[in-house]
Amino acid sequence: MRKAVYPGSFDPLTNGHLDILQRGARLFDQLVIAILQNGGKQPLFSVAERREMIAEAVADIPNVAVEQFEGLLIGLEPNIVLRGIRTFADYEFEQQMAVLNRQMRPDLETVFLMASPAHAAISSRVVKEIAGLGGDVSAFVPPAIAQRLKGKFSAR
Numbered sequence: 430m431r432k433a434v435y436p437g438s439f440d441p442l443t444n445g446h447l448d449i450l451q452r453g454a455r456l457f458d459q460l461v462i463a464i465l466q467n468g469g470k471q472p473l474f475s476v477a478e479r480r481e482m483i484a485e486a487v488a489d490i491p492n493v494a495v496e497q498f499e500g501l502l503i504g505l506e507p508n509i510v511l512r513g514i515r516t517f518a519d520y521e522f523e524q525q526m527a528v529l530n531r532q533m534r535p536d537l538e539t540v541f542l543m544a545s546p547a548h549a550a551i552s553s554r555v556v557k558e559i560a561g562l563g564g565d566v567s568a569f570v571p572p573a574i575a576q577r578l579k580g581k582f583s584a585r
């Protein structure tokens with residue numbers, strides 16, 4: 430059975446992430462979304478909130494599961510890592526990570542999917558910026574996540 434892991438901050442999940450994981454779910458028997466807990470910056474959503482939002486968004490994809498992880502990616506069980514690439518900046522960063530991960534764990538392969546043009550400009554960071562300024566992000570994230578963003582910022 431081919432099992433892959435799709436790691437990231439997902440703070441929050443966007444339509445770009447969703448596109449990668451829908452396509453990934455067709456490539457692998459099982460795809461585990463792994464929410465990174467030890468990101469350097471303070472997240473907007475807690476891991477529990479992110480997990481809940483992702484679980485809701487992927488409920489109709491049977492071979493996708495959600496987990497959280499701390500520490501290094503190479504400590505996870507699957508030996509296939511799925512990542513998305515939007516830009517040259519993504520490429521540079523991802524190339525370095527993939528090479529280093531493989532140096533640390535030679536059986537680990539990273540598989541890259543190019544972002545779909547419709548989603549290539551979407552990032553969690555920009556979505557948070559727009560929502561924080563009162564903008565409409567419903568074109569960039571699933572409806573339930575747009576609602577959560579609204580709630581988060583109106584509560585501040």
Ligand code: ADP
Pocket residue numbers: 436437438439440443444445446449465511512513514515519543544545548549550551552553
């Ligand atoms: P990280 O903090 O690890 O970069 P992200 O949640 O920002 O976590 O992204 C997780 C993965 O999803 C990365 O491989 C990233 O390049 C990819 N990704 C993020 N946004 C998009 C998008 N709009 N289209 C395709 N891939 C994306």
